[in-house]
Amino acid sequence: MKIRHSFIFLLVVSALLLQACGPSTADAVATALALRDLETAAAGGGGGGGEAGGGGEVASDTPQPGVPTDTPTITPTFTPSIPYISVSADTNCRTGPSQFYAYLITVTAGQQLEVVKTFPNADYVVVKRPDGSGDCWLWLRYATTTDFTAFNLPAATQPPTPNPTATPTNTPIPFDWDGTWTTWVDGTAYTMSVSQSGSSISGSFPSGGGTVSISASLSANFQVANGTWTYSGGGSGSIQWQIKSGNLNQFIGSGVSSGTTFSWCGARGGASQPSPCLWP
Secondary structure: OHHHHHHHHHHHHHHHHHHHOOOOHHHHHHHHHHHHHHHHHHHHHOOOOHHHHHOOOOOOOOOOOOOOOOOOOOOOOOOOOOOEEOEOOOEEEEOOOOOOOOEEEEEOOOOOEEEEEEOOOOOEEEEEOOOOOOEEEEEOOOEOOOOOHHHOOOEOOOOOOOOOOOOOOOOOOOOOOOEEEEEEEOOEEEEEEEEEEOOEEEEEEEEOOEEEEEEEEEOOOOOEEEEEEEEOOOOEEEEEEEEEOOEEEEEEEEEEEOOEEEEEEEEOOOOOOOOOOEOO
């Protein structure tokens, strides 16, 4: 014990002498600590006598009881408890899983909606409506997420399938022949009244001391008339007329008398004479 105290005293004196010779206080302290470490090592290496025998200052790499050791840091993976879905393109949300169900809202691209039910083997899920007024069936064609198995959501029950309602198509209005026409027969103008009944037309106009009458059948779209003409003073022949696609108030055509073809066209509602008048 006395040897150790003497050794410590020498350490302190040595540190003070070093400081007196010029090194800074910090250097002196560092030197004293280094000398102390040497003293400690010497004490531990001496044959088991003195304080070294107790092992109190002997360094060891074995972790001591109660001393914490470094453990790896584990970053937990966060899984949301509520599933959400969004779409990359505006998508209709309906009362059921097909286009035959009623439309409710449009889910806009990027809008986040909570998924509440899944529908097995189908491209739909049930989501909460963004306005908070219930839910709707969303098509997954443009969905950014389609797998919700990790959330154990209940399965949706498909509503009764409505009867598909035929969507009316815009049927073009058939060509209408009714009205008063100015008609040019081989260049001579007359005023002719025409009546249409279903797929046939009839008409007449005065000419000279008699009356010219026409009767014709219409094509499937009512655009073309094929028929006959008769003159009360004697004579008859055939006609072939066609209402113009670009102007429903004009028709072009021809008549035949004794093997001779002549132009026969007409106009109504203030339209001008077609040019050319002859068709076909």
